[in-house]
Amino acid sequence: MRRRLSGLWAVLTDPAAVKEFMFGADVRTDWLPGSSITWRGEWEGKEYADRGEILEAEPGSRLVMTHFSPLGGQEDVPENYHTLTWTLEESAGGTKLTLSQDNNASAEEAEHSKGMWDNLVASVKEIAERE
Template sequence: MSKQALTTKIDFNAPAAKVWKGVTDPELVKQYFFGTNLKSDWKVGSPITFSGEWDGKSYEDKGTILEITPGEYVKYSYWSSMGGTEDKPENYANISYRVTEKDGKTTLEITQDGIKDEATKEHSEQNWQMVFGGLKKILEEK
């Protein structure tokens, strides 16, 4: 069975630098990403972790920074402790964020691969829209 990928986009009335900061700054991420603690030094080969508590359960999701062009693009591998899969390479997905600005508006494009079926794909897309919709609200209020 082949895995699926998704791409979803969110537009911001904010400059690219603010949107980039919103996806990489732990203090901002914590505000809109369900209180998640993000840790990474944003260098290729470095770890990235997302930890916290969800529905009363502690979690630590993790991966590795695979590619980065600061301010524009980052791609990382990702495994979720809540996903019900073993922590082994074939269970990691790749997630990327691309930030592009045009005429004072910025588009954040999120891609995710390794999705097992259409229902999971729809759920993931809704989650990305909800999570980064929270960032949009924060950035556009300021």
């Protein structure tokens, strides 16, 4: 089971895989707590640079980071950052991957984020199963 966990961790932290599941964005970070993380890409013809900080990195089990996207139109201040928490757990016959996001301004925003992140997690699963 540890092999599956480490394989899924590799997908979450490999720049080529991140580019695939993060809508074509290039990621830059060293994955160490306290380090910055940026995602650069293009969305609907507009270049963007999302940013955040790695808060926790426990290989094979947990990755926590902040995330801010200027595409949302909000001011770049700490209270507008989300915290993304990736959790990997052994389960019968595989690995359970959970992604949660905090700091949604409304139920509608939370629902929009859930749809986007559900698609992203499905992409991570697809990539991991190819490995």
